[in-house]
Amino acid sequence: MYGDCYPDMETYLFYILAAVAVIGTILAITEKHPVHAIVYLVSSFFSLATIFFLLAAPLIAMFEVIIYAGAVMVLFMFVIMMLDLGRTDEAGRPVLKQWLLPILLGGIILASIGVIAAGYASAPSAPGAITVRDFALTLFRKYGVAVEIISMQLLFAVVGALYLGRRRTP
Amino acid sequence: MIYDPIDIALLLGKIALVFFVILTLAAYLVFAERKVLAWIQDRKGPNRVGPFGLLQPLADLIKLLTKEDFRPIGADKWLFYLAPAMAAIPAIMIFAIVPFGAPLTLFGHTVQLQVSDLNVGLLLFMALSSVAVYGVALGGWASNSKYALLGSIRGLAQLISYELSMGLSLVPVVMLARSFRLSDIVNAQAGCWFIVYQPLAFMIFLISIAAECKRIPFDLPEAEGELVAGFHTEYSGMRFGLFFVGEYINIIVLGGLATTFFLGGWHGPFLPPAVWFSAKVLAFAFLFIWVRGTLPRLRYDQLMHFGWKILTPLALVNILVTGWWLVLRG
Numbered sequence: 001m002y003g004d005c006y007p008d009m010e011t012y013l014f015y016i017l018a019a020v021a022v023i024g025t026i027l028a029i030t031e032k033h034p035v036h037a038i039v040y041l042v043s044s045f046f047s048l049a050t051i052f053f054l055l056a057a058p059l060i061a062m063f064e065v066i067i068y069a070g071a072v073m074v075l076f077m078f079v080i081m082m083l084d085l086g087r088t089d090e091a092g093r094p095v096l097k098q099w100l101l102p103i104l105l106g107g108i109i110l111a112s113i114g115v116i117a118a119g120y121a122s123a124p125s126a127p128g129a130i131t132v133r134d135f136a137l138t139l140f141r142k143y144g145v146a147v148e149i150i151s152m153q154l155l156f157a158v159v160g161a162l163y164l165g166r167r168r169t170p
Numbered sequence: 171m172i173y174d175p176i177d178i179a180l181l182l183g184k185i186a187l188v189f190f191v192i193l194t195l196a197a198y199l200v201f202a203e204r205k206v207l208a209w210i211q212d213r214k215g216p217n218r219v220g221p222f223g224l225l226q227p228l229a230d231l232i233k234l235l236t237k238e239d240f241r242p243i244g245a246d247k248w249l250f251y252l253a254p255a256m257a258a259i260p261a262i263m264i265f266a267i268v269p270f271g272a273p274l275t276l277f278g279h280t281v282q283l284q285v286s287d288l289n290v291g292l293l294l295f296m297a298l299s300s301v302a303v304y305g306v307a308l309g310g311w312a313s314n315s316k317y318a319l320l321g322s323i324r325g326l327a328q329l330i331s332y333e334l335s336m337g338l339s340l341v342p343v344v345m346l347a348r349s350f351r352l353s354d355i356v357n358a359q360a361g362c363w364f365i366v367y368q369p370l371a372f373m374i375f376l377i378s379i380a381a382e383c384k385r386i387p388f389d390l391p392e393a394e395g396e397l398v399a400g401f402h403t404e405y406s407g408m409r410f411g412l413f414f415v416g417e418y419i420n421i422i423v424l425g426g427l428a429t430t431f432f433l434g435g436w437h438g439p440f441l442p443p444a445v446w447f448s449a450k451v452l453a454f455a456f457l458f459i460w461v462r463g464t465l466p467r468l469r470y471d472q473l474m475h476f477g478w479k480i481l482t483p484l485a486l487v488n489i490l491v492t493g494w495w496l497v498l499r500g
Contacts, residue, residue: 035246035308035311036249039249039308042301058290059290059293061290062290062293062294062296065297065298065300065301066293066296066297066300069297069300069301070296070297070300070301071300071330074300074303074304074307074326075330077304077307077311077326078307078326078327078330081310081311081319081322081323081326082323132289132290132349132350
């Protein structure tokens, strides 16, 4: 590529989107109010989706928006609105004792990422955008059995939820 | 990557054209709805401003823009201000993937009459329509009013439920066209429209988009008789206007998508492609107005049962039958 010596538009876009994603996620964690936290997290998902788009994986970008922003977060919001969980006065900030373990685990993860990133050269660029056809062939031919097993597991979860949620006759 | 200035200019021109046409059409759809409803109910409808009342949308716009921008005490300030935009922007963004005419040749460049021909176009539609839910949900929640909250909870449940049947009804279209790209879907219908192969999927899609637009008989999120105005009760002025216009933009965009998926897009004999496309979209808009003038509102439990127990299983069976049909036909 001829854009190696100076950063092109995609690089600038990546840094902007990455900053939005990181800041959005941090705000989603520190925000006390659950509905505001959802809005921050959704904006972070959007920047992640656009980053996937820049990485020539449009299908993953769309899944990110449909599944995480469009389904999971909407369900969170539905539950918060339905049960009126938006009370911020009850939620206190965690004290140092509660922070210690997350800081330790986060440190281990960050250190591992640092070691991996230091040891590897940049990955070879993909030969082009991954099409829906490639994705479908890989998923349903190569990993077909795994997909079936996972779908069975989802079925078990649905049956379990149905069992727990059924009306008990006295 | 080298960008050609003419390409960029053409792209910007297309975006400007789409914005202008959609917003004007949405304003006049409000007028058309009032006129057609009046005609159905044997009234005259708006006829004071301009000839035949044709300047009514302009007068409405001026009224909405000059009204006081009101925010209730206890409302969540930023979300209350942002929610109308969250409802209107995804609606107009979906039109970016709709092909509204056959490719043209201008200044030696082939111009697709479509803002962006993505290879995941259909999925982008699903993504944006699932995100449009936030406008309804946050608008009602941020208002801090019980009617608005009830309206938005109903809206959330309804939109989630009918999104599912809408998505499932589009799977047979993808199976027939063998592509998520909307221009491929249109080209696959050059010979025969998909409504001929898939009348059931078309009916499911039509019912689901009526629910997505929150139109009668599915207008429970804003049921006037019980919830004042539902999720936009506390809104006034242009913020209410954005919710309102967003709804009409939704009608145009979803009509355009129904045309693209089932009625052959811009294909049609004799007339130019863009004319065919507009005629089909306007026919859908008329159908929605007609239905509004004719049907009563569903009850909430009827709405949920209809979505989950009838439409979704039917759509699944339809996918199975289409799959077997494609396999047996070879």
